[in-house]
Structure formats: structure tokens, C-alpha cells
Amino acid sequence: MLRYLVLLGACGAVAHAQDWAAIDRQLAAVRAAVEARDLKTAQDASNALWQLTAKEWSKAHTPADNLRQAETIAASNPDARRTALPHLALLAVQAGEWEKAGEYARETLAAPSPVIDSVHVGNNVLGLVALQEGDVAGAELYLRSAGDAKGDNLLKRWGPTLALAKALLDKGRKEAVLEYLLACKSFVSDQAKLDSWIATLKGGGIPDFAGTYLWSM
Secondary structure, eight states: OHHHHHHHHHHHHHTTOSOHHHHHHHHHHHHHHHHTTOHHHHHHHHHHHHHHHHHHHHHHSOHHHHHHHHHHHHTTOHHHHHHHHHHHHHHHHHTTOHHHHHHHHHHHHHSOOSSSOHHHHHHHHHHHHHHHTTOHHHHHHHHHHHTTOOOOHHHHHHOOOOHHHHHHHHTTOHHHHHHHHHHHTTTOSOHHHHHHHHHHHHTTOOOOOTTOTTOOO
């Protein structure tokens, strides 16, 4: 069971990837960590595998392609749509389709997904939409609301969505990001990483979110 839990997130992307030599090496690293029952190394290795396969996937599929495909699947029935709404909102952001992103985000807040934390995703997306419209203060409010999430299994294991936080840090809005990260401690398992970012902010620095799971929306 442990093997499946660690490898499941990467399997779908691997099927479409192109740089097989690099993927084989990273997959071997994941397997070795699982066999050794080293959860921390397995987590880091599976995160690296996810990033590698996602990069390869993006070479053959544009963000707009991914959005259209997800919309087609979600249209199959109302339950599938409700479950997928947070994902659709994120894909619309990646595709630069801001009107759709806002619509999906508001819809998932009104009808929460049973799988993905709609409070977290919906507010993060609406904050990014607000930034596109030049509303920095509004974006800060949405970021704070995103921190009110209970957290789903993915967020608990890998940490919060950080695209909006990074965008606000780039605008010098450290206080809102600090409040967000402190709030996320209520549902994130990797407290050490959060504590490091929080300490950096309190010390006047800027945390490095690069390479963090869920960083790229």
C-alpha cells in the first residue's frame, strides 16, 4: 500500500512523458526510498518526479489544452464537475483565462468539492484574479481567506498553494503572506518548512518557494 500511495501521483503524467531516461532515474530513486521505508526521502523524490513529469507533459500539452480536456471530463456529470471545480480554476489560471478562473473559483466556493479544499483553492484563485485587475488589497483579503481552509490530503502532505503568496511578496506585502503561512500551520504536516518560511519573513527576508509542490498553479 505504501508503494502505491507514494507513486500514484506521478503515474498519470509518466504515461505521457518524453525524457524517459531522466524519469527512469527519478522513479528508481522513489522506489529505493520506498523499499527503505524512508518517508522523507520518498516524499522528496516523488515531488521531484512529479515536477519532472509535469515539465515533460507541458512540452506536448499547452495550458489551454489541459483546461479543455478537464472541462470535457467534468461535463460528464454534475458530481464530476463539482469535484473538479478547484482543478478547473487552477487550470484556467495557467491558461491565462482569467474570467473563467474567477467563475470556477466562485462556483467551487458555493458548491465545495468533496476531494479538493475549495476554500483554499477558490480564494487563492480569486486573489490572483484580483491582482490581474490591479486590486492588491483585495488579493490580500483573498489570501487571508485561503488560510481559513481545513486542508485536504494533498495540502496536508505537500503544503499550501503559493502562487498568490509569491505574487504578493513581489509587491512587498509581507504581512499578509506571514498571516497566511501562520494560518496554514493548522493543516500542513510539514511544519518545519512552514516554520522556516515564517522565520525568514519575521527576520525581514523573502522565503524561497521555488521547487515547492503546488507552487506553480
